[in-house]
Amino acid sequence: MIRIYFAGVDIGSTMTKVVIADEGEKVVSRVISHTGAEHRRLANRVMEEALKQAGLSIDDISYVIATGYGRINVPFADKQVTELTCHARGVYQFRQGVRLAIDIGGQDSKALKIKDGKLIDFVMSDKCAAGTGRFLEVLAPTLGLRVEELGETSLRATRKVKISSTCTVFGQQEVISLLSDGEPLEDIVAGLHDAIASRVASMARKLKIEPDVVFTGGVAKNSGVAKALGKNLGCEIFIPDEPLLSGALGAALLGKETVMKALERGEPVKRSEHRLEEATFFDQVE
Amino acid sequence: MARYMGVDIGSVTTKGVITGNGKIEAFLIIPSGSNYRAAAEKLREELLAKVGLQPEDIACVVVTGHGTDRIPFGNKTVADMRCCARGINRLFPEARTVIDVQGQSSQVIRVGEKGQIISFAVSEKCASGSGRFLEIIANVLQIKLDEVGPLSLESENPVVFTTGCAVFGESEAISRVAEGIPKEDILAGVNKALADKISALAGRVGLEEQCAISGGGALNTGLIKRVEDNLGIKLEVPDRPQLVNALGAAVMAEEKSK
Numbered sequence: 001m002i003r004i005y006f007a008g009v010d011i012g013s014t015m016t017k018v019v020i021a022d023e024g025e026k027v028v029s030r031v032i033s034h035t036g037a038e039h040r041r042l043a044n045r046v047m048e049e050a051l052k053q054a055g056l057s058i059d060d061i062s063y064v065i066a067t068g069y070g071r072i073n074v075p076f077a078d079k080q081v082t083e084l085t086c087h088a089r090g091v092y093q094f095r096q097g098v099r100l101a102i103d104i105g106g107q108d109s110k111a112l113k114i115k116d117g118k119l120i121d122f123v124m125s126d127k128c129a130a131g132t133g134r135f136l137e138v139l140a141p142t143l144g145l146r147v148e149e150l151g152e153t154s155l156r157a158t159r160k161v162k163i164s165s166t167c168t169v170f171g172q173q174e175v176i177s178l179l180s181d182g183e184p185l186e187d188i189v190a191g192l193h194d195a196i197a198s199r200v201a202s203m204a205r206k207l208k209i210e211p212d213v214v215f216t217g218g219v220a221k222n223s224g225v226a227k228a229l230g231k232n233l234g235c236e237i238f239i240p241d242e243p244l245l246s247g248a249l250g251a252a253l254l255g256k257e258t259v260m261k262a263l264e265r266g267e268p269v270k271r272s273e274h275r276l277e278e279a280t281f282f283d284q285v286e
Numbered sequence: 287m288a289r290y291m292g293v294d295i296g297s298v299t300t301k302g303v304i305t306g307n308g309k310i311e312a313f314l315i316i317p318s319g320s321n322y323r324a325a326a327e328k329l330r331e332e333l334l335a336k337v338g339l340q341p342e343d344i345a346c347v348v349v350t351g352h353g354t355d356r357i358p359f360g361n362k363t364v365a366d367m368r369c370c371a372r373g374i375n376r377l378f379p380e381a382r383t384v385i386d387v388q389g390q391s392s393q394v395i396r397v398g399e400k401g402q403i404i405s406f407a408v409s410e411k412c413a414s415g416s417g418r419f420l421e422i423i424a425n426v427l428q429i430k431l432d433e434v435g436p437l438s439l440e441s442e443n444p445v446v447f448t449t450g451c452a453v454f455g456e457s458e459a460i461s462r463v464a465e466g467i468p469k470e471d472i473l474a475g476v477n478k479a480l481a482d483k484i485s486a487l488a489g490r491v492g493l494e495e496q497c498a499i500s501g502g503g504a505l506n507t508g509l510i511k512r513v514e515d516n517l518g519i520k521l522e523v524p525d526r527p528q529l530v531n532a533l534g535a536a537v538m539a540e541e542k543s544k
């Protein structure tokens with residue numbers, strides 16, 4: 001039997017993610033790479049890597065959906081779909097009872113109301129760094145820590161220091177003076193986690209907080225924020241094994257559904273040529 | 287003749303003024319650094335040395351600004367906004383509104399005939415409403431702060447900053463540099479963004495002419511032009527706008543001694 005494959009490419013502000021799934025919705029390959037400044041060149045490189053991992057060539061892929069803020073820079077994509085739709089589908093795959101998904105990325109945060117894998121409503125914040133992963137990225141070096149170390153550090157806290165600044169820039173100054181006042185590092189980190197969690201929770205409350213709640217995005221890798229978010233929302237939250245991949249996974253699965261629907265109706269699948277090459281500025285203009 | 291001293295501890299610089307007979311006899315501006323107390327003590331010493339006076343020759347000292355509770359001298363501490371209103375009143379008795387653009391906040395204050403506060407609006411929660419935003423972008427562009435004004439006035443196509451966040455603004459500025467956008471357009475864009483925030487504040491308090499501008503932000507000619515265009519008025523600009531609060535503190539010291 002010939003197996004067919006579907007790819008989802010999610011170009012976020014910080015990370016680019018690719019998932020390849022087969023017709024049985026099994027993930028056969030997944031790659032996460034830094035987006036960096038040159039994401040026009042990146043999509044095909046990350047795609048090649050994902051294909052190599054699965055031992056496939058681009059011709060084996062039936063359908064490619066691109067998503068994320070850099071989705072227009074994927075020249076080999078058959079279709080572009082917004083990250084919200086892809087996200088909803090991806091978290092549904094992880095947990096079918098999901099009613100609320102909270103995603104904190106490097107440059108925005110959003111809350112999605114989901115029913116049966118479909119997006120019903122959403123709220124998002126991308127105008128201020130303080131409610132996003134950027135807040136932690138700016139503050140971690142000020143504390144002499146790497147972003148990856150924040151979660152574990154905060155779990156050692158005995159209390160949380162109240163952070164009064166609502167702005168990332170002013171927060172940096174506040175953290176410096178808290179350190180010089182002799183506040184323990186872990187208590188400051190716990191305070192920062194609570195600051196971002198309470199900000200995102202109050203945004204999410206504009207939708208109804210209804211379990212199950214799934215937490216995704218790069219910041220979901222931070223166990224301290226996860227704990228603080230659960231506390232702020234007053235409910236258990238579930239985190240996928242790889243919280244960065246829900247957009248790319250959702251994109252791959254939506255690709256599968258697009259193809260299957262067309263096959264059922266006996267219609268041809270509208271596909272573009274799968275050119276594995278760098279996007280140019282002309283692609284963007286078109 | 288009795289002398290009075292006003293000291294204003296800012297996030298970037300610490301300022302001092304000595305007055306006698308209602309006139310400025312001496313002033314000084316030094317960097318605040320990381321120790322406000324040390325900066326304040328150094329300022330007082332050097333300021334007194336300038337006019338050859340001893341601490342006991344000063345009838346009253348008023349301190350204002352950041353971290354005033356840690357300053358070991360001074361007869362009285364007064365909120366910076368009150369000092370700003372008094373200071374501008376001494377310089378421009380006809381002024382009824384003052385726009386104060388500082389390193390960490392901006393405020394628009396309605397001022398009465400005697401230099402008292404009638405009403406005010408403050409932006410202090412977000413760096414993009416303060417001089418800090420300019421500092422951050424000037425640093426990206428490797429431009430000295432005093433060059434920002436003249437350079438930005440050369441621009442005909444100010445860059446649009448899309449988010450209203452200084453952190454995201456920094457990333458946007460870096461992207462614009464990478465795209466080859468001239469630095470004057472980026473600086474003009476920051477001035478425009480800041481002027482828009484200030485104009486919104488002015489809208490909240492209600493602007494009454496004459497209107498003056500003070501604080502370190504008033505050294506930026508590009509910002510002044512933008513605010514003037516936004517509000518459709520001409521602003522009174524002091525010779526040394528960053529000294530207004532210190533002067534106001536000295537005026538407060540005069541009043542306390544009466």
